[in-house]
Amino acid sequence: MRRNIWLAMLLVFIVPAMLLTVSCAKKEMAVEEPVVQAAPEPVVQEPEPVVEEPSEEIGPSEEELREQARAAAEEAARQAALGAFTQQHILFAFDSSALTPAAQQILKIKAELMMANTGINATIEGHCDARGTEAYNIALGERRAEAAKTFLVDLGVDPRRLTTISYGEERLLELGNTEEAHEANRRCQFLID
């Protein structure tokens, strides 16, 4: 029980804080304005005020109310974390499948979420920008997805919970021939199966 509270706290406060850190880290690295995927604001539900007076009426006990509030907060935090899991992409340099420090930070959060939620499995999609040629990009996209998978497995995620798929340059996130569009397209996306 105590562990769950701690976990909820972690997810509600630390996760957004880490996301913020990641964004900052990225800003320092990129010369041009980085494409930041906005994580949804976690919906934080304050526990309802505890009723001091003892009551003889039949109804939820203090303990039960507290428990419900905790569960609600926990679920909200979980949903926020899952949302961030699928909306935070990791980005790559051109023609590279090497994980940048920023990508590694994001992957650590994803690893923690997966280890805290053992019921979920994930698919890692590897994508490329529009500039290369198609077959090579399917191979490159696979290497990106596999690099992300290996990193998560090294952090303790069961490899059986992770599937990789490469789309090469077939599913561009940003159209257009700008450096920003290319950067946003060179990514791994994460789906919860």
Next chain:
Amino acid sequence: MMKKRNILSTTVLFVLFLLLPARVSAQVKFIDLTNPFLRKIPMAVPVFKAMGDSGDEARLVVEIADQVAAMLEFTGYFALLDRGAFLYDPKKGGITAADLKFANWTAVGAELLITGGVQFQDGALNLEMRLFDTVKASLLIGKRYNGRPDDQRTIVKRFCTEVIHLLTKNRGFFNSRIAFISTGNGHKELYVCEFDGTGVQQITQKKSITTTPDWSSDGRHMAFTSFARGAAQIYVHDLASGIETHFRYRGVQISPRWAPGRFELAATLSFAGDQEIYLLTGGGKMIKRLTQSPGIDVEPSWSPNGKRIAFVSKRAGTPQIYVKDLESGQTYRLTYQGRYNTQPSWSPKGDKIAYSSMENGQLDIYVIDIEGNHPIKLTHNQGDNEAPTWSPDGSLIAFSSTREGGSRIFVMTAFGTDQRRLLVLPGKQSHPRWSPNLTP
């Protein structure tokens, strides 16, 4: 479709109308094969002569002459002269050497002349066509063909093949087709058309992403990569029956290329963890592994004799083209210029490899000697140009280009001249793949 074509073509009887004296063909030296497109040979194809007086003939004399002219002009060897300048009335003028005034043709600049006679009677199409050397006032080819109306294009192809064979000593490409990917219905589907962009046919209906098609040597099977079942998988499609199989390997399955003359293909698979090129049967059974190098190995392209492959590897840090001898196992790096060289395509003569190279984010097509010398850039400053594929005689290269906005298919000579759009279709077209000459 294929079956129908076979039946039809067997009904075409073609008769050697006038036997050529052997010395004539030996003397013909019109096309300088070291650079055949440097000087186009001026050619005249006047309206053919109606041998009877039916309305069909009146139509066909123009239509068939236009067809012959367009087909020969497509090769890039000839400059077709404007009929308006001709000193010739097809209704009165003759079509044989005895009746032609060659001085009238040399006067308008024609060095080659094609005349034709059309007879359309009782559902039978009788065509006679002749090729003349106007300077020497001599007949080079004379043929008469009897067929049905449906055979018209087949007959024109046969005559044009005779012309090209006489002038270049090879069989041209008039019996070839081009496969390509088009997004006409909103998805990347496989299509095929004739060598000149006519007769477009949609092959797949996967409503998915289909890409990198390749023809088997006999033209019966098409291999391609499709995402129809989720991940990229290789499919083998029987064009006559439409029967299709897909390969079953974990990981990606990319860039299948048929081995010359065999029901086998080379393709990249990653089931073993690393992306390597394997030799597989057309049914997808493993024969053997062809590359042994960590990192990306993709896009095999067979040498015409099937003994070597060119392929793309990232083993030196950037994608470059390598050549591997499959018997000795020896591999050498072909490209050193630039940091992104992919999509090798081995020429039918075996002496060159065309490929796509990226410079400053833009793709252009190059041709390089098989020894790795003299890379020559064939496209310049006109959007992205990629996916080169050779015509079966090696004279032309088809490719995709974004020079007009969306990706379209273009054709140029192997020397980069005469770049033109192949066909007009809705959506975007990419990944052209030229077939061998097919028996119609």
